[in-house]
Amino acid sequence: MxxxxxxxxxxxxxxxxxxxxxxxxxxxxxxxxxxxxxxxxxxxxxxxxxxxxxxxxxxxxxxxxxxxxxxxxxSNRASMTRDLRLVALPYMEDINRLVQQNTQLSILHEEEVLIVERLSRPGAAVNQAHVAGRMPVLRTSMGMALLAFSPQHVIEGFLERHHQDALALHPDLRRTLAHIRLTGYATLAGFTDPGTTGAAVPILDERRHAAAVISVVVPTESDLLPAAVMALRTAAGGIARALAGTV
Known part of the structure; x- marks a missing residue:
């Protein structure tokens, strides 16, 4: 034009x-x-x-x-997230029934967390995630899990471009990312909203990189987190296998 x-x-x-x-x-x-x-x-x-x-x-x-x-x-005719959402929704519904809180599906897009789907329940904890909305990588468990399981050149480029923010929010970010890779999930408490904790598990592709993450937001004082992380692990594995079968 x-x-x-x-x-x-x-x-x-x-x-x-x-x-x-x-x-x-x-x-x-x-x-x-x-x-x-x-x-x-x-x-x-x-x-x-x-x-x-x-x-x-x-x-x-x-x-x-x-x-x-x-x-x-x-957007729904040929969206690259369409298959992801369709495969993930049944797993998200199971987690939502278990946790009775907020459940999100998201991807890393243009150095932000892009929310693909969100389920919630009446009375659930405050949650800033909205479908098609974006959230900062370093302030969300979703973003930290996505970054930790990104290819090394993506991690290095992100750290170079966001050095000051990373230093302010996570003084030892490399060690934090290594810990997330070791445990297989990320948690962050109070970074987005006081009184809430996010937990996220990556949905890995055949190269063991994060194609997406599935996550929950729960009240920090609740005892939901261990069960939620276990459910997220199960769901992430099931979604990954289902996606591999659609290729």
Whole structure:
């Protein structure tokens, strides 16, 4: 697509508009959308009209816009996470019945934890994970398990790019990652929400790298963690075997 006078392409602007929506901003006025996407307001109005006409955005009765259903349709036709989610859901439901808390499935994507699926129960502990939302690697058990079981060059690159954050949050991160690899799971208490503990077990591919992780969030003071970790181990192994059988 042709570049704008500012040098960015029209496709860049389309993507920034779609990226402007998140869990905290599910609906936006065009003015707010233009500001968050760093697009001139007149251009934003024109692009929004095009996106609405194609079903990629939808307009509320009050004039605000939100992501359109066609995006959901497209993402579910050929998503690389589709098989993962379908295979993992029965295992997640079993864990959810056992723990009666929060259960997540996630992958490492663009150096963040991308939530693929989440199940919860009434009265469950506070949990910041949302489907299609992203969370920081170093502040979640999901991220730590994904990083620990990543290829060595991925670990080294991440540590180089995030050295200051790693030093502040995990002063001996290499040893922590080695311990996660030794035990086969990661736990973090109070890093995201006070009073909650996350536990995550990697779903390993044929190279023993993390294709994804399955995890729970439970109240820190509860005695659920040992049983939850055991259930996560069983589920991760079953999901890995099932995924290998779909190749």
């Amino acid at each position: 042709a570049n704008s006078p500012s040098g960015d392409s029209m496709l860049d602007r389309f993507v920034r508009i779609l990226d402007a929506f998140d869990a905290d901003h599910p609906a936006l006025t065009v003015t707010a959308l233009a500001r968050r996407a760093a697009v001139p307001r007149a251009t934003a109005y024109r692009l929004v009209e095009e996106l609405v006409s194609h079903g990629l955005l939808a307009r509320n009765d009050d004039g605000e816009t939100r992501l359109g259903l066609r995006l959901w349709e497209l």
